Amino acid sequence: MYSKTMELWVGVFVAAGLAALLMLALKVSNFTATSGESGYTISARFDDVAGLNLRAPVRMAGVRVGRVSSIYVDSDRFQAVVTMQIDDQYNNIPLDTTASIYTEGLLGAKYIGLEPGGDMEALKQGSEIIITQSSIILEKLIGQLFVKLTGGSD
Numbered sequence: 001m002y003s004k005t006m007e008l009w010v011g012v013f014v015a016a017g018l019a020a021l022l023m024l025a026l027k028v029s030n031f032t033a034t035s036g037e038s039g040y041t042i043s044a045r046f047d048d049v050a051g052l053n054l055r056a057p058v059r060m061a062g063v064r065v066g067r068v069s070s071i072y073v074d075s076d077r078f079q080a081v082v083t084m085q086i087d088d089q090y091n092n093i094p095l096d097t098t099a100s101i102y103t104e105g106l107l108g109a110k111y112i113g114l115e116p117g118g119d120m121e122a123l124k125q126g127s128e129i130i131i132t133q134s135s136i137i138l139e140k141l142i143g144q145l146f147v148k149l150t151g152g153s154d
Contacts, residue, residue: 044099044129049080052110060114065090094119100133
């Protein structure tokens with residue numbers, strides 16, 4: 001025989017499990033992070049941003065310093081322009097900083113890594129990072145390896 005108390009406890013545990021799953025999903029999707037209202041906006045141009053998403057982290061020395069706020073194609077130069085919202089506390093990033101697109105793990109999410117330069121002047125609202133390295137596309141690498149191994153020509 002089932003009792004009402006047992007059914008109530010099962011319902012509480014199921015509800016707690018669903019709430020925990022929802023929180024995990026929101027955490028993984030970066031949906032719970034702050035909207036990035038404070039800070040300053042910088043941009044960078046890349047030849048290829050394959051796999052980079054809006055709200056992807058911007059990291060320097062492994063620490064999140066901002067988020068990607070927009071990605072679009074410049075119709076004049078046919079390059080992807082990535083706009084990043086950098087947190088206020090990181091207001092002394094050197095002007096000659098470089099930006100690269102990296103992958104977390106072998107097949108993980110993409111993020112932008114910043115490597116500071118040595119310039120005394122700092123990035124500010126509207127600055128553009130000039131030196132960039134595009135996303136490495138696994139399919140292209142495998143294709144190039146296959147061509148090299150089979151002795152084919154490019």
